[in-house]
Amino acid sequence: MVAILEIIRRLEGSLSIGKGEFIAYDVARETGDPFKILVATILSQNTSEANAYRAYDELKSRIGLEVHSIYRASLSELEESIRKAGLWKSKARAIKELANLIIERFNGEPNGLLKLTVDELRDMLLSIPGIGVKTIDVLLVNIGYGVIPLDTHILRVSRRLGLTEARRYDDVQRDLHKLIPPKLRLKAHLLLIKLGRTYCKARKPLCSVCVLNDICPKIGVEKE
Ligand code: SF4
Numbered sequence: 093m094v095a096i097l098e099i100i101r102r103l104e105g106s107l108s109i110g111k112g113e114f115i116a117y118d119v120a121r122e123t124g125d126p127f128k129i130l131v132a133t134i135l136s137q138n139t140s141e142a143n144a145y146r147a148y149d150e151l152k153s154r155i156g157l158e159v160h161s162i163y164r165a166s167l168s169e170l171e172e173s174i175r176k177a178g179l180w181k182s183k184a185r186a187i188k189e190l191a192n193l194i195i196e197r198f199n200g201e202p203n204g205l206l207k208l209t210v211d212e213l214r215d216m217l218l219s220i221p222g223i224g225v226k227t228i229d230v231l232l233v234n235i236g237y238g239v240i241p242l243d244t245h246i247l248r249v250s251r252r253l254g255l256t257e258a259r260r261y262d263d264v265q266r267d268l269h270k271l272i273p274p275k276l277r278l279k280a281h282l283l284l285i286k287l288g289r290t291y292c293k294a295r296k297p298l299c300s301v302c303v304l305n306d307i308c309p310k311i312g313v314e315k316e
Contacts, residue, residue, distance in 0.1 A: 094253055094307050096271045096280070103283040106303045107290060114282055115144045120234035127194060127202035128157050133230045134186050134222065135177040147177035159200045162191040186222025193220065210237060225261060233281055238274025240265055240281050245288025252292060254309045 111118055119125075119132040131151070136144035151157060154173040155165045162170065170184040177183055193216070198204025205213060210232065217223045217231075229241035240246070242261055246268075250256045256267035272280045288294075291302035297313055299305050 094255075094304075094309065096255065097276075098307065099253065099304060100272075100276060100280055100283060102303045103287055104279070107283060107286045109282050109286065112145060113141060113286070115141050115148060116230045116234055117278075117282060119148075124235075125202055126205045126231060126235060127159050127190065129231050129234055130190055130217075130223070130227065131157060131162075131187055133227045134183050134190075135174060137179065137183065137222075137227065139178045143176050143178065147174040147180075150174065150176060159191050159194045159202055162187060163195050163200070182222050186220055189220045190217075190223070206235065229265075233278050238269075238277045240268050240272065240277045242268075243285060244294075245285045245292070246281070248294060249284050249288045249292045252297070252308065252311050252313055253304070254311050 109117070115132045115136050116129050120129050123129075132144065132148055135147045135151075148157075151170075151173045155161050155169060165173075165188075167184055167188055170188055171180045174180050174183055174187075194200060194202055194204065197216070205216075208216065213232075214225075214228055217228050218225070226241050226243065229239045232239045233241055242250075242264055247259075247264060250264060250268060255271060256264045258264045258267055268280070269277075287302075287304075291298045291304075297310075299308070299310060299313065302308070
């Protein structure tokens with residue numbers, strides 16, 4: 093099996109992570125606010141980071157990004173503000189329910205979420221339709237917990253690199269957690285997604301210019 097530390101070392105040397113590429117990561121670094129990180133992550137579901145950013149900025153200017161401002165806004169105002177993210181009806185409902193929950197459980201203080209155990213946090217957030225395991229994992233890794241959230245890029249590149257043979261979210265994550273130490277998981281999460289976006293594309297991976305070309309087993313990749 094290819095050594096994961098060598099993969100991370102090479103990716104780190106060739107792929108930079110710039111502002112605007114990972115909205116949840118940017119929001120976490122700028123605000124450290126778990127509510128805003130969750131809002132950003134919900135907006136980024138099934139759309140590009142650019143669209144998520146457009147919706148996030150519009151939500152910020154029209155309604156605001158504080159729990160209380162979103163709690164007070166009507167659902168239709170919320171939907172209008174985030175249309176650019178797509179799936180705006182379901183995303184608006186999820187964001188609204190999240191704000192309601194933080195008002196009811198923590199008197200509107202988003203850092204109340206950080207006082208829960210990971211299991212309590214997962215159970216509470218999973219009760220909101222539109223917030224799933226991946227969204228919660230994105231929050232967790234961005235507030236310092238060593239979990240690797242999986243998206244379509246990570247699932248694909250992990251199999252091609254031979255890091256896992258699994259297909260289900262939990263199984264792939266378990267395999268990656270066995271290989272990648274907790275303190276490297278945020279970095280690995282970002283770099284593996286960037287690898288998928290840059291070289292290891294779904295239809296035609298650019299193996300000949302990929303920095304992992306000489307060490308990658310290219311499992312399931314058709315020869316060029
Ligand atoms: S060498 Fe090809 S299959 Fe392997 S990670 Fe790079 S692009 Fe993907």
